[in-house]
Amino acid sequence: MPVIIDCMGLKIKKISGGYVGNSVLKNISFEVDDGEIVALIGLNGAGKSTTINHIIGELHPQQGTIMLNDVYLSQAPTAFKSQIAYIPEQPILYDELTLEEHLHLMLSAHMIDNSVTWSRAFELLKLFRLEDKLHWLPIHFSKGMRQKVMLVAAFMLDAPLLIVDEPFLGLDTLAQKDVVHLIREQAEKGNSVLMTTHLLASAAKFVDKFVVLHEGTVQFIGTPLALANAHGLTLNNLDDFFDLMHENTNDEN
Amino acid sequence: MMKINDLFMQRFVRAQNINIKYLKLLFNDHFVVFLLIAFGASILGYQQLISSPQFTLIWQSSWWQLFDVLWLIIGLQMGTLVTYFKPADRLYLLSNDYLIAKSYMKRSIGVSAVFASVWQITFMILLVPVLWQTHVFSFWRVGTLLLFTLSYKLLLLLLLRDSLFLKSCVNILKGHNRIKYVLFNGIVPGTIMTLILQLPSDFTWIIACLWVIVAYACGFFFYINDKKAGQLALDWSKILPQAIGHEQHVLHFYATFAEVPNQQRTIKRRQYLDFVIRKLTKHHPVMYRLYLIRLIRDTEVLPLLVRLELVGAVVMYALMGAPIWLIATIAAMTMYLIIFQMIPIYSNTKQKLWTQLLPIDEKAKQKSFQQLAKQVMFMTTILLAMVSLSHGWLTAIVVTIVMCTIGIFLNKLYIPKKIK
Structure with a gap:
């Protein structure tokens, strides 16, 4: 009889944490199942980036667990990280490495530096019009191009969990459409996608679930339609959600 | 309220405090032992090199004059324009071109000249034993050489300051920066230094007098008066890389001996x-x-x-x-x-x-x-x-x-x- 593993996807359980002397997250829990696209949303300072920093292992939680496909981050950080691909809000590159060397470094570190993966990487390079810039150093890239390098480096891995922090920042409209298409493609392959965004109406078209963070706690988990209905909004004017959130916060104060 | 006139001196004081901090770090470290040994060994090595009998024949070679000139030209490259400009100045000092040209840069030249003079004097002191050994030493000659290097370095600093404005006074060889650099930092001073070294000691005073007149005229040419300051605009695309480059050089020096955080x-x-x-x-x-x-x-x-x-x-x-x-x-x-x-x-x-x-x-x-x-x-x-x-x-x-x-x-x- 086949063994059924019920722990697939990302599972965040009762995480509390933040930076030294500043506890940001308070007991947050949510899941991102295989093939699911989940968007973390909230106002500035709600804890979105802190949550992501915990998931990528940059911060250690004070309590709680982070598990991805049966692997606990705290117990096996290397095995955990080998399952994730991350696109940060601000592109981060080595000044000394060319575009090609960056990609080979990432592939080698994931032990998949072979012709098959490289052809996939090259397809992505062509998609983002970077195929003739393989020998360029990051100093010669514009901000948008640097962001595209991060996109290629993440999407070429086909990792079980893709984390995207503000996916559309600094990208032209063509690239934005390509990113949405690639995110959907990842989900169709059965990979989990966790992203943060402030563009709710646009995100509602392709995300399966919103996780609303407010002052370090989870306020709502549900489909875009459920979120809209809960606040008397439609999917088209879901961007007004933050106005309502802000008004509620002011009323509470 | 902060005055632009005082800004340079405030930054100068802050920079010296940082220097003191790093120097303390440097001299508190066990590294001071190495510095003392290395310094002692260098002096010992130099002394032996100068007095060793096996070099007697070498001292008679006429190539030494070329060495002397090259050494002083290397010295001339030491000490740059210290401006302490920060990237944010581009925004916050956007409308202060007049005051920067008139006052800030004036102080900048003064401080830079002091630092550069220390370099020139050091290079000259190190050369004196060689001049002595090669029999070209005389107080007049060394004095003239020192006067020339100090004043020429000041002119180089003024030339550098001039290049940081959108409209430069010196427009020759525009777009040929390398040729300009070789000419002003190598060929011109090299030729004059060779003259000072070649001519009989009694004639060096003539060169000294001529040079004083030329240097004074050049200094007058670069002087920024009220009218000129009003017409000058800063070229931030040149100013910032120059200032950042200098800061990096200083940090780089300390980084040789101690850990310097956030070094770009x-x-x-x-x-x-x-x-x-x-x-x-x-x-x-x-x-x-x-x-x-x-x-x-x-x-x-x-x-x-x-x-x-x-x-x-x-x-x-x-x-x-x-x-x-x-x-x-x-x-x-x-x-x-x-x-x-x-x-x-x-x-x-x-x-x-x-x-x-x-x-x-x-x-x-x-x-x-x-x-x-x-x-x-x-x-x-x-x-x-x-x-x-x-x-x-x-x-x-x-x-x-x-x-x-x-x-x-x-x-x-x-x-x-x-x-x-």
């Missing part, structure tokens, strides 16, 4: 070294490749390592007749310094988010770095052992043994502790 790094592609990367990384882990590429394309660490190797080799070679223990100590210190300078490659790479995301455990990363450090130490040992051969077989053997011992110590204890 610059890189050079160095395509001609790609074959070294390909050759060395063939059978090594990916992290080794990363450290090697970062080392090879770095504009701070790699040149520093090369300079340290060269300085160590020259000092060791110059110590003719010195005890073996002193030569071995210099070799060991050079090795230590080189490894000390390599550590930031590891720590800087570790801090990068990209590195943190790589699914490679910390031990493997450390092992790769140690592998690179081991190769550098091996090369250093070979180079310095070869240099010590000039002192005889026994010295070479002792130096090799000492360097191997230090290498084992550094690799097994020092590096693991530093990169933990």
